[in-house]
Amino acid sequence: MSPLAALARAYDRLAEAGEVPAQGYSQQKIAYLIPLLADGQPAGPPVDLREQEGRKTRPRLIAVPQPTKRTSGIAPNFLWDKTAYVLGVTAGEGKRTAKEHAAFIARHEEWLAGTQDEGLTALLRFLAWWRPERFAELGWPEEMVDQNLVFALESERLDGVHLHDRPAARALWTDLSSGAEGGEAVCLVTGEPGAVARLHPAIKGVWGGQSSGGSIVSFNLDAFTSYGHEQGANAPVSEAAAFAYTAALNHFLETGSTHRIQIGDASTVFWAEGPEAGEAEDVFSSFMGVDEKAEARKVGDILARIREGRPLGEVLGDLQGVRFYVLGLAPNASRLSVRFYLEDDFGVIAARYLRHLQRMRIEPPPKDEAPSMWRMLIETATLRKSENIQPNLAGEWMRAILSDTPYPLTLLASLIMRLRADGDVNALRVAILKSVLIRNFGKTFKGEVPVALDTEFQETGYLLGRLFAVYEHIQTAALGRNLNATIKDKFYGSASAQPRKVFRHLDAGAAPHLSKIGKQRPGQRIALEKQLGGIMDLMEPGGDPFPAHLPDRQQGLFALGYYHQRNDFFRKHTSSETGHEAGEDTQ
Known part of the structure; x- marks a missing residue:
């Protein structure tokens, strides 16, 4: 469909x-109502319909006759409009205001000709009496200017009946709009x-x-x-x-x-069909929504039950079989572009999204195990500013997640670029990288991409990332943690992209650090040398362990290996200090 x-x-x-x-x-935003007597005279000052929202006021949404679609022409609406049309008053230069007001009068005289309805007749009498200068003479509020207005007979106003609600007006509008x-x-x-x-x-x-x-x-x-x-x-x-x-x-x-979320530049709406439509929409909203503890708990509970081995059908209950729709729209001048559209059984969509979260599993995990799309997208942006998110990335990624197709390669490239630029190898970035590596390249690797440190995983990028973490640990073990800049700060970007240029230099620099450690803590030196040797033994036997370049997928594995190895050091360090295991405080 x-x-x-x-x-x-x-x-x-x-x-x-x-x-x-x-x-x-x-539904249109209406700010004021003009109450009329039967003779067309105002029954009093305009009635402010605006509603308080915090410290601000906003117009009330009221169902009115469908507005005319305006481009550059002059076209009045039926029985309502902004003050330039209705009253001939505007805050701007008003080069067309007189023509707009004249058009409003002329069209309503044409539309309402011959009417016997008391309310519609009152409007015609008001328009015949009104002059734009009366606005100031009557002391009507300046906040009213350029707002949308409706009319009502004073005798019906308190009952919430506007002129366009009267049976004669509705019948006339049906004829005019057909x-x-x-x-x-x-x-x-x-x-x-x-x-x-x-x-x-x-x-x-x-x-x-x-x-x-x-x-x-x-x-x-x-x-x-x-x-x-x-x-x-x-x-x-x-x-x-x-x-x-x-x-x-x-x-x-x-x-x-409650049917919309913002994903990058894509305004995304979703809805469901069926008896359990509301519950399906609530669950999807918790999958996609903003970072709220209640939503995170709901998704976390679902994930926990699935990891316990309970079938998805049991977890979702009656939500399987609910027809579900997701539509992403983005602006393109006066048009709207469809970023993505998906229609499927909610159980299928939920299973795909949960598979995405399973691919993101990593140890130690991010603080939020089920982050919102916005939270994930912001990790790809320069300075973590939403305006720097690539325009098409959000829609392409969301479509890939919900349709279970390969993720956009721009996602991998963007994350690699950010890691090389700022060196922030945090849990969420690495979790996203891991999901891309599994979904797009999983079958090409020598084994399954690991959730936690895997000393047997032999992909070049992963081993080099682990090795880099060992060199960094050697440096901090020798010189202390209060360094102005570690080798990660200086060399992460080049080491992950062009290992040959960097790693021999790192190996040479590690020798004096190991010597210093050996004088103070001989056992630690032996352990670190064993780790270096163990990683080197897994690299290309008989060949050059340091390739000239690493492709993006291997740079992603580099980040994963570095993250795992570094946090393993941190866990052991914390365990030795506190007597129990602890993970790194991750983002």
Whole structure:
């Protein structure tokens, strides 16, 4: 099923539950209401509809007639709009304000001609009486300028009935919005014949997108069209289906929605079908969500039960069989790009994600054994700033995890680059590297990529990483831990990429350090020399143990070997001091 068809189906369920507006309406941010008397005079000052959110106020979301999709033209909305259209007042230069206000009056005189409805007649009388200068004369609030407004009869205002809610207004809007501008055709979403939507409603809430919204389907240049068709006729979608999929998507993208997460530049929405849909959505949210202790505990409990050998079906219970959808969107000027789309059984999706976490198992583990996608992505970024995350990486990685396909090689390259640049070989970075190595290259290695230190694992990169950690330990054992810079600070990047240039120098530098250790602690020198010899014995017998270059996958193993060996030293050091084993304080 296409993402648009899945969203249209989701709309039907949401509409039954009263969570989305009816056909032809949409949730819009409305800040003020103008109360009217039957004669069209204001019943009092505008009513502030904004809601308090902390120290700030925000407009209230109200279902109003679907807004006109504006590009550069002037097009008023039905019975509501911003102050430039409704009142002829704006805070800017207002070069078009007079024309916008005149258009609002003219179109409503046309739309409401002949109406006998008390509320609609009151609006016509108000528009005939109103002049923009009355705004200042009446002392209406400056905060109202450029906000969206609605109208209501004062007699109905306290009951929450706006002009656009009156039966006559709803009937009129149904007639006005049912015109088939794009002709008739078979809808590509539903497969049913219907009136083709010339323009699809705007989709708002995508991070980094235009405030006016964006489109998944649009044709605004001749190069995009075919066979002389215009706009939506190039990919016919019925007006009903266009409204349904955009209404559902806008609902999922709303601020505070429990159906959205931000993964890099991809605004990701997810939803489910079935009796246990809510529980499936909660579990997925805990998989993907922000770093919260409750969510981490939930995922940790699931992982613990799986590691105990309990079947996934038993762990997930009734969630297997729930149909699940994940859609990632990113802005592209006025359009929206689909970064990824996945539709599958929730049990299958959950199993794939849990396999990803299993691949990331490492000893000692990161503080958060089930980190959020954002927390993992930030490890790939320069200075750990979210704006430095590679644009396509988030979507490609998420798609790979949820579809159980090879991870993007840009992930491996980005992590290797960060390690060489800052030398921060922390647990989370190494865990991510390990997951990439297993998923993409696992079958090419001489054995299984280890979770903890494996003295028998003979991959060149892993052995060199272990060797580098031994040289570093020799240095600190001889000179103390309070050095301004260790060999890791100076040589990690070059040692992991071009071992031949560095390791012979490190070996020569280790000799005087071993001599110093031998004078003070002969037993430790013997142990360190045995470790060096044991690692060297596993390297290419009879050949050069130090290759000129290491490819990225071997550099990843270098980081893993270094991490394992270094933490083994730390564990033994802590054990000797405290009398029990302890792991390194990792990130």
